[in-house]
Amino acid sequence: xxxxxxxxxxxxxxxxxxxxxxxxxxxxxxxxxxxxxxxxxxxxxxxxxxxxxxxxxxxxxxxxxxxxxxxxxxxxxxxxxxxxxxxxxxxxxxxxxxxxxxxxxxxxxxxxxxxxxxxxxxxxxxxxxxxxxxxxxxxxxxxxxxxxxxxxxxxxxxxxxxxxxxxxxxxxxxxxxxxxxxxxxxxxxxxxxxxxxxxxxxxxxxxxxxxxxxxxxxxxxxx
Numbered sequence: 001x002x003x004x005x006x007x008x009x010x011x012x013x014x015x016x017x018x019x020x021x022x023x024x025x026x027x028x029x030x031x032x033x034x035x036x037x038x039x040x041x042x043x044x045x046x047x048x049x050x051x052x053x054x055x056x057x058x059x060x061x062x063x064x065x066x067x068x069x070x071x072x073x074x075x076x077x078x079x080x081x082x083x084x085x086x087x088x089x090x091x092x093x094x095x096x097x098x099x100x101x102x103x104x105x106x107x108x109x110x111x112x113x114x115x116x117x118x119x120x121x122x123x124x125x126x127x128x129x130x131x132x133x134x135x136x137x138x139x140x141x142x143x144x145x146x147x148x149x150x151x152x153x154x155x156x157x158x159x160x161x162x163x164x165x166x167x168x169x170x171x172x173x174x175x176x177x178x179x180x181x182x183x184x185x186x187x188x189x190x191x192x193x194x195x196x197x198x199x200x201x202x203x204x205x206x207x208x209x210x211x212x213x214x215x216x217x218x219x220x221x222x223x
Contacts, residue, residue: 001043003033009048014055022051028065028154030054030072064150067115104137114146124149127159129166172210176202 001009003019010017025031026041031050033041043051050072057063057071105113111121124130124146133139149162176199183195 001045001048003041003043006043006048006051010051010055013052014059017055025051025054025065028069030065030069058151062144062147062151064115064147065154066150104133104135104139105142106137110138110142110146113143114150116146116150120150120153121146123159124162127163129159129162168210172206173203176206 003022006022007017007019022031026033031043031047031054033043033047036042053072054065054068057068058065063071107121107125108118111118114121121130125132129149130138130142130145149159152162179202180195180199183191183198186192
């Protein structure tokens, strides 16, 4: 299959995938299409399924490419190294969201869960990107933060650059807090429960708005 045929096949499930994305995955050693005598890439059906696996791991589990590469190597060796799927939710625009797992992490446990080394987690903490709870642990959402930060790191975006995401999230959380504060201040348990539900709803809307704006801004970068 030519790269255009591969794109047509993959874009049914992954509309945002591009030629450059496929070439990048090839550069990372995750797929190795053969070359014709004239230098054109030719993908086999197995190559396409391999790409589909990589893209799903990134989309559904936020896996860094290094971890995905290790999984593929294990599968190539005949080992069943694929972790069990986590529960999936879908936002209103169809984008999959992974709910946080209930639990607490130490720095070392968080690093193991996210597939990074301890120093990477420590760097995120020093940069203010990652925070512990009042009890000194990391909550379950921290795992997603670390995995996504690691994926961005593969593109040269390090902890220093991620501070703006933390600052933006804090500002948006302050806005949500202003809206739900009247509900949270009531003594009735039902009002406090409503505050939690409302905060989650507004937070999801903020996330969707940010996603839409980001997609629009990135689309303008295309030649």
